[in-house]
Amino acid sequence: MSFAALPPNAIVLSAFLFMIALAGLIIGALFYYKRWRWLWDEWLTSLDAKKIGVMYIIVGFVMLVRGAIDAALMRGQQAVAAGDSLGYLSPEHFGQIFTAHGVIMIFFVAMPLMFGLFNLVVPMQIGARDVAFPFLNSLSFWLFAAAAVLMNISLVYGEFASIGWLGYPPLSELEYSPGVGVDYYIWILQIAGLGSLFSAINFLVTILKMRAPGMTLMRMPMFEWTTLASVVLVIVIFPILTATLAMLSLDRLLGMHFFTSDFGGNAMMYVNLIWAWGHPEVYVLILPAFGAFSEIVPTFAKKRLFGYSSMVAASIVICFLSFVVWLHHFFTMGAGANVNAFFGIATMVIAIPTGVKVFNWLATMYRGRITFTTPMYWFLGFVGTFTLGGMTGVMMAVPGIDFQMHNSLFLVAHFHNMVIGGVVFGYLAALSFWFPKIFGFTLDEKWGIRAFWCWLIGFFVAFMPLYLLGFMGATRRLEHYDASTGWQPLFIVAGIGVVIIALGIVFQAVQLVVSIIKRHEYADTTGDPWDGRTLEWSIPSPAPFYNFAIIPAVHGRDAFWEMKQSDPIVQARPAQEYVDIELPCNTPVGVYIGACAFVFGFAIVWHMWWLALLGFLGVVGLLIARSFDENTEYILPAAEIARLDAAYTQKTI
């Protein structure tokens, strides 16, 4: 460890200066407005699921900007680096950028946006006041945040891995990657992975045990079903990731031979294991997006969700099938024809329940009264792009086709088609849909729709050329190619597409600023801005910290809609007695454990054993100390709830 580890590269240096400037600005503002105490008490140490959700989403968006800059750097390089021009990135740096892009977009953008959404929506939608384990929730977030900090440290101190986002050995072994980059990769994913696993356990228990009286499983909103399927997947697959990376780190730290080329190691084992995690992982991300659309479409079509049982069945089938398709990521590794054919066909079968979901959404719109708000734009954009992505996905599921298209830019276009068209569109729709419930005002529609058009058109301009490039024999991850290939015009167009998407991201920032400025005009005074159907819309916006003053009783699906139909005046406020409620006290232990995990991660990357041990003991010690803390909850008296609720009701009416 020394100053020599700071890279002398201009791009990295400017990123470093930018990060310092940004951090300085934030810290300065906190001092100037004397907000440190507020930040610590109200946010960092909070166990309120809504606040933890917001923090997840903020980190997710910050990392989205970094991941997008990585994407722009790559496409920029590929647009210029043909023939004699070598572009501006060295091969080694290019490798670090595409590895970081993949890791960031999956672990530090998609996952936090997903867990953020779960935190914001799940408890309220099932009529609960909080998640099952509030402290574990904070701990999960802080482990994730520690990993995110480590990820950004790797940009400026040392190097990041240059091995592709899944780090296939033997390239990721010491023999070929002796630097700290792979160690950063391993420990970042280990720490973030633990956070994801804990969070998934939390939401599994929350959904199974915390539902309001009367809400049977088959009365749950669809978003709850898809969340359930998603977290079950996380619980099953993340231990595989942890074990696989642990074996890789044993190879690197202790000279073992799990995945090395020699001494009986077998890289093919790693490839199988990492995809046994990696394939279900994409379903982890897409299922909640399906769930969000299943809430958005009925709301804006003012009609019950079509084929609820079918949708539940489809989600469960997708959840199960996602475990038996991992091998389709490496048909070209030399498995026999029977094995390849089995996994190919299993993959195609997933298209059936997915197709059914699309038809059910269309049937929900059929004979509805559709209002075209931003979330509905995202939905229609999703149908347009995701269907296309599904088609190219089924193509690649045919091993005979995959032998040709594998690892080409056709593949890159396909999975961005699914991730942008599916996951990103879904989460952005969900965020604009549920935003008013958390912040008390709706987002500006005009800028939201502008951002949507940029994302949609930018996506097509950026990725259609990649499909074509795949047909032209261009593989992924090339930082330079011959001019004679004729690929350059297509790469230039793809680069323009990235600029259009970037404009979409800028428009979203503008949307947020405009909405904050106009927050009084856009105030959600009723708590139900969209004429919603599920319980979260029955409480005021922004949601009180205790969510429900009185836990509602549920008598059917679309619980709030039914309440409004049967008694429009009383709505969700039955004349019941308020009772005392128990709420979790704030605690800084999560922050401390996150800090210790960060110290441990950083120290082990740089082989500072004493510090790593200290970090590890810190984590264990804090957990033990926390388990002896008896005062983790406080009572909110009935009288106080009555007073707060009356105040809210007054504001609402």
Add this chain to the structure above:
Amino acid sequence: MSTMSRTSIFLVLVAVGLVSLLAHLSGGIDIQILNPQGPIALEQKRLIITAVLLMLIVVVPVYVLAALIAWKYRATNTDAPYTPDHDHDQRIEIVWWTIPLLIILTLGTITWKTTHALDPFRPLDSTVSPVTIQVVALNWKWLFIYPEYGIATVNYVAFPEDTPVSFHITADAPMNSFWIPSLGSQIYAMAGMSTRLHLLADQPGTYHGLSANWSGEGFSGMKFIAQSLSREDFDSWVAAVRQISSVFDTGEYDLLALPSSHTPVRYFGHAQPGLYDYVVNKYMQPHDTMPVRVLHDE
């Protein structure tokens, strides 16, 4: 809606402009996968077309229905029927579970057959006896050894037209993927493993070959030329290479294996026999008497 329309019209115009520019600039470019030069690539092209057509049976209705329904049932069209509580219809649900199922059954059957027919390990049916070429992926170049002719080349491979080429592929490097898009199918090149790939070129021609799996910083320069020659040209090429006095033995191999990228084409007139097995078996230590690992029976 009006601002939205203006923004969207503008962006659509930009997109159309870009696509036309693209079409103009890429005129005369070889779209290799749609322009197959051998039976494997041809079969794969047909498979791509079949799969796309089958899926359009679902995709087209989805697009049409989405557009029609979204338009007809917009909130402002109060003449359209409105049935807020209509939430299931078993008959129609059976239809849309069944249609995709039938399509996948069809495609699944095709998949089963073609996966066997196009298995890279399966020798091709031909009356002509195949040429065997051993391939070693190195950091970052391709070594080709012709055990039948005792010659070796770097970043250049030649074979006779209309003759099955039987590739034995390994690596002395991180994982790579051996790919000649114009001829079809790729297969991983892995250290300590020997994979197989069978290809055939219909006519004489020159094709691009490359690695399709990221293997480190020299990856972009890891390219080779694949040339299919008439039988006479191939024979005289082999004879010409054999005239070259350079010897390719384990010493020379170890030098070649040192990392380099964009490596120029090289020819060796005398390749030491058993070199390929030497490379594969390097990774068998400490049990260097173990047989070569072949992934599965052919």
